[in-house]
């Protein structure tokens with residue numbers, strides 16, 4: 591058997607002493623590990639921990655998650671964003687119950703086949719829960735390896751990915767892959783941070799090419815940034831004399847699928863949005879909010895909320911609209927862009 595890389599042993603010792611005591615650590619329950627990995631994909635640990643604990647309480651087993659109504663799952667996820675993660679968790683839980691008798695699969699390929707699980711998550715679950723020798727490469731690991739070995743190819747290019755994957759496998763501690771993977775990620779989260787890495791406290795500094803050449807912050811090299819799409823949303827908040835309002839469930843392949851929102855009209859640009867507001871004036875007397883900007887990973891939403899107190903709700907004008915008491919709004923899973931607005935006003 592090949593001798594382990596010198597980085598591997600040093601990293602393992604450092605991790606033993608420095609790991610953060612997070613609630614899913616010391617667990618080999620694949621359902622718990624899966625939940626924590628999915629929640630933490632785009633979320634800070636302090637925020638994600640509260641959601642993890644709430645999910646475990648609401649859905650203690652994969653069977654409980656599978657049999658929950660999608661609205662309940664989305665509601666529990668509310669505020670975390672990237673709702674496709676919650677929908678995929680739910681779909682994968684159903685697959686585990688239907689195809690695997692409720693037992694979490696213990697082979698990499700079967701785990702990888704579950705909805706929403708990519709290479710990284712499959713490697714993390716299979717190594718941490720089942721001790722299988724797969725290197726997990728997330729953003730933290732990309733950065734650490736790119737700096738350790740001064741990888742000049744962009745980490746999001748095919749050649750860069752290939753180099754990082756090969757080095758991650760080379761570094762992997764095959765006797766304890768779960769701890770090793772967590773140690774690499776922990777090093778990236780605590781020491782080898784995106785800005786101002788704390789190299790003086792780094793356990794593998796003597797092996798680091800980026801540090802030796804005083805060029806560590808040049809890495810990881812990335813390809814051009816993804817273009818951001820601007821979208822212009824006008825939400826119409828109708829309130830009638832019974833304090834009822836209209837909401838609709840978002841359908842189709844777009845952001846916030848399955849969440850509820852007020853009737854929405856989308857415009858192509860700011861000019862068209864202004865024209866829309868002018869044309870609505872002829873029909874309704876609205877109170878306008880200021881324009882809010884809400885950022886998603888690849889979209890910038892420009893949102894105006896138009897509130898109208900009205901005798902009768904125009905329910906027939908909006909497909910699939912339902913009338914609800916405005917006090918019941920928070921019983922529905924709503925996009926964060928809407929809850930932020932609602933919590934910023936006192937008149938609704």
Ligand code: SF4
Nearest residue numbers: 782789792795798806
């Ligand atoms: S020495 Fe600095 S740049 Fe190199 S791995 Fe450690 S923290 Fe990262």
